[in-house]
Amino acid sequence: MQTTALALAVLGAALLLGGLLSGLDRRLTARLQSRQGPPFTQPFFDVIKLLAKERMVTNPWQAFSPLATLSAAACALLLFAWQGDLLVILFVHMAGGVFLVLGAMASPSPYSQIAGQRELWQMLCCETLLFVMAGALYLTTGSFRVSGAAALGEPLLYRLPLLFAAFLLALTVKMRKSPFDLAGCHHAHQELVRGVFTEYVGPHLGLLEIAHWLEVVLYLAICSLFWATGPWGMILLPLTAFLAVIVLDNVSARLTWRWMLGWGWGAAFVLSAVNLFWLKG
Amino acid sequence: MAGTILPFGPQHPVLPEPLHLNLQIEDEIVVSATPAFGYVHRGLEKLADIRDFRQMIQVVERVCGICSMIHALTYCQGLEELMGIEPTPRARFLRVIWSELHRLHSHLLWLGLFADAMGFESLFMQLWKVRERIMDINEATAGNRVILSVNVIGGVRRDLDSGQTAWILSELAEVEKGFSAMSRTILHDYTVQKRTRGKGALSRSQAMELGCVGPMLRASGVSQDMRLLGYAAYGELEFAPVVEQDGDCYARCRVRFAELGQSIGLIRQAIAKLPAGDTSVPVKGRPPAGEVVARAEQPRGECLYYIKANGGKFLDRLRIRTPTFANIPALTVMLPGIELADVPVVLLSIDPCISCTER
Amino acid sequence: MVFMIPVVLKNLFGRCATRPYPQSPRQLFAGSRGQLINDAGKCILCGTCARSCPSQCLTVSRKEGLWQYEPFACVFCGVCVEACPAGSLSQLGQWRPAVRERERVVLKVEVKSEKSGVRSEA
Amino acid sequence: MTIQPGLTGSIFFLSITGSSMTEAILVVLIIVPFFAALACLLIRSTACRACIVIATAAMLAVSSLLLQGPLAPDAGLRWAGLIDPLITGCDFLLLAVMFYLGCRYRHPLIVLLTAGQLGLFVRLEFFVFAKDRGHALFQVDVLSLTLVRVVCLVGGLICLHAIPYMQAHEQHQNPARSRQPQFFALLLLFLGAMNGLVLTNHLAHFYFFFELTTLCSFLLIGHDRSKEAMDNALTALWMNGLGGLLLLFAIQGLYGQSAMLDMTGLAAATAGNQAALLPLSLLLLAAFTKSAQLPWQRWLLGAMVAPTPTSALLHSSTMVKAGVYLALRFAPAFAHTLLAQGLMLAGGFTFLAAAALAIGQRNAKKVLAYSTISNLGLIFACAGIGTPAAVAAAMLLILFHAVSKGLLFLCVGTAEQQVHSRDIEVLRGLCARMPLTGMIAVLAVLTLIVPPFGMLLGKWLVFEAGADHLVFYLMLVLGSSFTLLYWVRLAGTLLASGQVEGFKPERQPLLSRFPLVALACGAVVLALGAPILYGRLLPGGQTWSAGRGGVLTTAVGSFPLDVLFAVAALLGLLALFGVSRAMAGRKAFPYLAGANTRLPDHFVGPMNRPVRAMVENSYLAPFFGEERWTLWVNLAAAGFLLVMLGGALWQ
Structure with missing residues (x-):
């Protein structure tokens, strides 16, 4: 019972944090573009409005996918909060991505189907880099548990600088920001309209939005592992990374997924592999 | 199997206007593209049957929301030629000023949309922020922001006093500062170059063969500009067309960006040389029977008006050939072979004005 | 990418270019073609405005003494204002406020009389 | 042991003749x-x-x-x-x-x-x-x-x-x-x-x-x-x-x-x-x-x-x-030798390369074949790692792979008889045409890639067992991601359709349906019984404490089966509810840039003619095509085999 209450509290906090981060993102992006931007709480109003709308689907699978994506994100976050195994957290998180893609591909819309495949490339980018990071965590701390990072005594960043750079790429991809907002970006001004979200409306879209908040929070939580020596590092490093991604979003055009796979991911994977060998060697 | 077939438009968020493309794609590479028209056809040319030749000025202004001033200008110049009217010198210079203001705001708008097509949102916002000053000038001098409605047969409806011209010059200096601050991003940014260089390239001969006009043609190395005809006061001003050789999206971007500076230079020259006098000559009577072809350089290229009058209040025939219509055939050559992600970029590179095209 | 950084940072710490319209509208420039109004006192119901209007949004009926205006058809070109021989038409320095329903302005004009009335119909 | 009545005759016969x-x-x-x-x-x-x-x-x-x-x-x-x-x-x-x-x-x-x-x-x-x-x-x-x-x-x-x-x-x-x-x-x-x-x-x-x-x-x-x-x-x-x-x-x-x-x-x-x-x-x-x-x-x-x-x-x-049985049987013989390392690398390479080649395939059976080769490579690698954990992982992989992959083959076979093609693009939207077979195929794919199902458990064990060998670990990371990619793409393609009117299973012979349903149930039940399976499969080692409170714990990590199953079960219930609500609600046509016609996947094309919007997956033949890569991949694999042999001779 106590565990359930605690889990709900963690999820509530993550939801609040995710929504506020989304609000901060929108506000800050607006200011960087010389616009006023919405209030910080706007994402909450948006989601509440979406949840209250009519349910419509083009394929019944679309009713299932958002639920699965959301529960995978929530489950991964809870596992993180309970200091679980990073590999398992990544597997669970990956399952969320799987359902997102399945939902997108289930619809007959060509936009959403093409975006589903792009999302797969994006997952390839993110997941490989994070799994390499899990390997690095193991090599440094002797354990795949996230608690190992805190027990290390010094910031992981000192030992994994190259991996951190690679992680920033994964974070950009995950936050759906330029130059990698390929499979669905926050506004629909993209050749694939809203990518994997194109065919979602109302409550289903609302759930996906919440899932996205939780995923961003999870990534920032993983980011905090890089400086897990104290609360300040655990707050400031992810926040800096978050802000850096938003600035990057505003100073670059969108690139193509071929570039992302060829140059972006290629370089990031090599960097992280070099970091891994360096740790061992 | 026929591969992927995608309806690109008419209501696609990337497109500023409803063009429809039937895209056939394989592995996200375009195999073929078939444009389709008619989604926003309004039959404006046919309105000549029920609106008299003066009212038609306001109608042709609405052919296009972005280059409205030059539509009206071309129409008025055509009728002036037919009726044998010579507009006053001051009117001719004022027409240049407003034309170039229009070109400025159109090019800034296009640069913004172009940036948006490649997902560069902040550049888009920044350019439109700069554009706001031009819109302010339009509103302060002509009364409206976009559809200026300044042209009449025989001259212009509004005048500029010395205070206004001074203010325009100072505002233009700000505008120049504004877009110059973007020049390195637009011309040298890595991500922008990745998305534009080598995309949708047209050789000189291809551009000529496909009948491209305006910046499209100039970007492929052809020095063609209707302003060289010397209509309005262009014959008395110094300028040379901006020409680039590569013929790709990047070259088109360079041409239009350079034309921003050129337009500001032309306005400065026109204000400096602005003669005194009336803004219009009184016009009596109706256009005599006969036909005339008028041409002018719009931001998107050559605009052509064919006017046939029968001596009555209503024109016999009005036919408009807009620059986008001339540039669209190039799409069928430029699109195959590029990535789906580059379709909006290449599409925007012709600066499509679909309302113009479909009238 | 680096070229854009100073620009966005300047935006971040500078004043923003947008304003919360319609709470704080911008003052229009002098000579802007805003809302069209007819001073019933000066109107002579000659019908010149209706004949010159390119969008045909004006109808004048001398018999009934009515001057009618469809703001939703009006293109705010100002041709009627210039054509008006009595100088009764003018354009305000502000735009028509946004409304939810279609409006039509019907003006009762009594030529050579001071009485007039304005009413709107949905 | 007592003989249960009702057993088949031969057992009965043999047992009464006195054999044990x-x-x-x-x-x-x-x-x-x-x-x-x-x-x-x-x-x-x-x-x-x-x-x-x-x-x-x-x-x-x-x-x-x-x-x-x-x-x-x-x-x-x-x-x-x-x-x-x-x-x-x-x-x-x-x-x-x-x-x-x-x-x-x-x-x-x-x-x-x-x-x-x-x-x-x-x-x-x-x-x-x-x-x-x-x-x-x-x-x-x-x-x-x-x-x-x-x-x-x-x-x-x-x-x-x-x-x-x-x-x-x-x-x-x-x-x-x-x-x-x-x-x-x-x-x-x-x-x-x-x-x-x-x-x-x-x-x-x-x-x-x-x-x-x-x-x-x-x-x-x-x-x-x-x-x-x-x-x-x-x-x-x-x-x-x-x-x-x-x-x-x-x-x-x-x-x-x-x-x-x-x-x-x-x-x-x-x-x-x-x-x-x-x-x-x-x-x-x-x-x-x-x-x-x-x-x-x-x-x-x-x-x-x-x-x-x-x-x-x-x-x-x-x-x-x-x-792989042979390799696992003899795994103790070459444990901790250069040969074992070579085997691990060769297996890991097969896992990676076959997964990459599967991405470029549009023949469904060939995707399954490449995936089989890839998974067997992983099992070989387990034999090469040779730790008790790795060997247990190998057995789990054999078991779960056999069930899920056999099931997938049966699904493809069943579908093949309807559509007379093995092309993935022809199988597109199978879930609309053959709902039962289609959904079972999707389920089979999910059992291969999604926790808490068994394959992922096995893979998790391999990740943890192989993390000490960096090159192998990187192969594992890449291979797993590629695997995910082609599976999700296949499942998504099967799902792709509009206009599903309720779930009406297609007609098919009982003998076709029974194995499909039985294997599908088997895949799920096996996953449910995973903690018990661990108890059976894992050798009683010091570093192992299987099934404690539903959490599988190793020296370096833990797999919380209880949490994952709880979430999966909850999700299943919610999904039933959500999907039935969605089916009852209004159906929408997909977004076709505002040019929809009355048919769900047609749009108004040039000359006002209806055109069918279609999608074909990106198979990226230039990047993943077997024509281009088979030779190089084979050379590399032969290289790894030589390394393996060299390892044997060196020692």
């Missing part, structure tokens, strides 16, 4: 299929054949479940005098048949390889092997039990599915004379051979069964007698013949080291023996050919021309597992 229960079951498992095969061949009535197949499948299933280890050390010894000459005799017959086939199809390579085998076998049998063979003929441990149950349960279900499949297949092919008797005889014969292969403890007998499965494979691949089928069957025969030859050399070498043919004994006796590494590496090479590991993948890809039950049974869930 376990030995009776062994006989049922190995001998009965041979007789059933004979019956199939002789009785040409369709109904009778169906009855024989069903009865055999049921008998095998029950027997495999009843089989319990471990065996007495002298198990089967008293029949040794009977069995040994029998098998030796059959061996000569088998080699003679293969030699004849080589001559008949004028395939010099097969002739040469078979002649080599024959010569070597004669030498070994008459001049090398000692006559005294005083060791257990059978072994029943966790490994062989796992495989026997896979063979009997999954294999039995596949045989059932084959009954209606072959009926339809022949209607489509319309041969002059039905070849179904041969087909089912071969399937049943194969089941017996496979049971023998995993249960025998005698290396020479193992060789016999190994070759017998090769012959079955050849005959089944060539079943349709088309030119393509025959070519591919011959490829399979010569490649596996090479494997047989290598195996014989390995047997000779191993016998030379410790003078015994007891497999478990050999594995223990040669551990730490440097000189045994060379024969062991030959043994691994033989295993590689059997499991179609790179660079020997060609025969398995070619084998996909066979009727789908063949692919499901031989080429995904059972026969190809013979190779």
Whole structure:
């Protein structure tokens, strides 16, 4: 019972944090573009409005996918909060991505189907880099548990600088920001309209939005592992990374997924592999 | 199997206007593209049957929301030629000023949309922020922001006093500062170059063969500009067309960006040389029977008006050939072979004005 | 990418270019073609405005003494204002406020009389 | 043990003749299929054949479940005098048949390889092997039990599915004379051979069964007698013949080291023996050919021309597992040597490269084939890592892979008979046309890639076991991501459709439906029973505490099965609710840029004509196409094999 209450509290906090981060993102992006931007709480109003709308689907699978994506994100976050195994957290998180893609591909819309495949490339980018990071965590701390990072005594960043750079790429991809907002970006001004979200409306879209908040929070939580020596590092490093991604979003055009796979991911994977060998060697 | 077939438009968020493309794609590479028209056809040319030749000025202004001033200008110049009217010198210079203001705001708008097509949102916002000053000038001098409605047969409806011209010059200096601050991003940014260089390239001969006009043609190395005809006061001003050789999206971007500076230079020259006098000559009577072809350089290229009058209040025939219509055939050559992600970029590179095209 | 950084940072710490319209509208420039109004006192119901209007949004009926205006058809070109021989038409320095329903302005004009009335119909 | 009434007659018969229960079951498992095969061949009535197949499948299933280890050390010894000459005799017959086939199809390579085998076998049998063979003929441990149950349960279900499949297949092919008797005889014969292969403890007998499965494979691949089928069957025969030859050399070498043919004994006796590494590496090479590991993948890809039950049974869930079985059986012998490291890298490379090649495939069966090769590579790598955790992971992977992959093959086979194509693009939207088969296929894919299902558990174990070997770990990371990619794409393609009006399962024969549903339930139940399975499969080591509070804990991590199952169950309930609500609600047409017509996937195209919006997946042939990469990948794989051999020679 106590565990359930605690889990709900963690999820509530993550939801609040995710929504506020989304609000901060929108506000800050607006200011960087010389616009006023919405209030910080706007994402909450948006989601509440979406949840209250009519349910419509083009394929019944679309009713299932958002639920699965959301529960995978929530489950991964809870596992993180309970200091679980990073590999398992990544597997669970990956399952969320799987359902997102399945939902997108289930619809007959060509936009959403093409975006589903792009999302797969994006997952390839993110997941490989994070799994390499899990390997690095193991090599440094002797354990795949996230608690190992805190027990290390010094910031992981000192030992994994190259991996951190690679992680920033994964974070950009995950936050759906330029130059990698390929499979669905926050506004629909993209050749694939809203990518994997194109065919979602109302409550289903609302759930996906919440899932996205939780995923961003999870990534920032993983980011905090890089400086897990104290609360300040655990707050400031992810926040800096978050802000850096938003600035990057505003100073670059969108690139193509071929570039992302060829140059972006290629370089990031090599960097992280070099970091891994360096740790061992 | 026929591969992927995608309806690109008419209501696609990337497109500023409803063009429809039937895209056939394989592995996200375009195999073929078939444009389709008619989604926003309004039959404006046919309105000549029920609106008299003066009212038609306001109608042709609405052919296009972005280059409205030059539509009206071309129409008025055509009728002036037919009726044998010579507009006053001051009117001719004022027409240049407003034309170039229009070109400025159109090019800034296009640069913004172009940036948006490649997902560069902040550049888009920044350019439109700069554009706001031009819109302010339009509103302060002509009364409206976009559809200026300044042209009449025989001259212009509004005048500029010395205070206004001074203010325009100072505002233009700000505008120049504004877009110059973007020049390195637009011309040298890595991500922008990745998305534009080598995309949708047209050789000189291809551009000529496909009948491209305006910046499209100039970007492929052809020095063609209707302003060289010397209509309005262009014959008395110094300028040379901006020409680039590569013929790709990047070259088109360079041409239009350079034309921003050129337009500001032309306005400065026109204000400096602005003669005194009336803004219009009184016009009596109706256009005599006969036909005339008028041409002018719009931001998107050559605009052509064919006017046939029968001596009555209503024109016999009005036919408009807009620059986008001339540039669209190039799409069928430029699109195959590029990535789906580059379709909006290449599409925007012709600066499509679909309302113009479909009238 | 680096070229854009100073620009966005300047935006971040500078004043923003947008304003919360319609709470704080911008003052229009002098000579802007805003809302069209007819001073019933000066109107002579000659019908010149209706004949010159390119969008045909004006109808004048001398018999009934009515001057009618469809703001939703009006293109705010100002041709009627210039054509008006009595100088009764003018354009305000502000735009028509946004409304939810279609409006039509019907003006009762009594030529050579001071009485007039304005009413709107949905 | 007491005899339960209602067991099949043969068990009853054998048990009353005085043999122990376990030995009776062994006989049922190995001998009965041979007789059933004979019956199939002789009785040409369709109904009778169906009855024989069903009865055999049921008998095998029950027997495999009843089989319990471990065996007495002298198990089967008293029949040794009977069995040994029998098998030796059959061996000569088998080699003679293969030699004849080589001559008949004028395939010099097969002739040469078979002649080599024959010569070597004669030498070994008459001049090398000692006559005294005083060791257990059978072994029943966790490994062989796992495989026997896979063979009997999954294999039995596949045989059932084959009954209606072959009926339809022949209607489509319309041969002059039905070849179904041969087909089912071969399937049943194969089941017996496979049971023998995993249960025998005698290396020479193992060789016999190994070759017998090769012959079955050849005959089944060539079943349709088309030119393509025959070519591919011959490829399979010569490649596996090479494997047989290598195996014989390995047997000779191993016998030379410790003078015994007891497999478990050999594995223990040669551990730490440097000189045994060379024969062991030959043994691994033989295993590689059997499991179609790179660079020997060609025969398995070619084998996909066979009727789908063949692919499901031989080429995904059972026969190809013979190779990994051999590697796992001898894993203790080469643990912690350079050879093991080489095996790990070669397996890891196969895992990665086959997964990458699968991305470029648009033939559904070939995707499944590449995925099989890829997963077998992972299992080989586990044998190379050799830790108890890795070996346990390997067994889990064998089990879960057999169930899910067999199921997927059956789904593709069922669909194939409706749409007459194996092209993924033709299968697009299968879930709308054949809701039951489609959804089961999607479920099967999900069991392969999503926690808490078994494959991912196995993979998690491999990740944790392999994290100390960086190159291997990176291969694992990349390979897993590629695997995810092609599976999700396949499942998404099956789902892609609009306008689903309720869930109305399609009509299909009971014998088609039952195996599908049973295997689907099996996949889910196996995942549910995972904690219990761990308890059985994992050796009782110090570092292991399986199933404590539903959390599987290792020294370096933990897998919270309880949480994941709770979430999955909750999600399932919510999904039922959500989907039914969505089905009841308003249906929408997809976004087609505002040009929709009255048909859900048509838009108004040029000249106002309706055009169908279509999507084809990106297979990226330039990046992942097999035409471009096969040569390079094979060269690299050969390089890894050389490294492996070099590792053996170096030490």
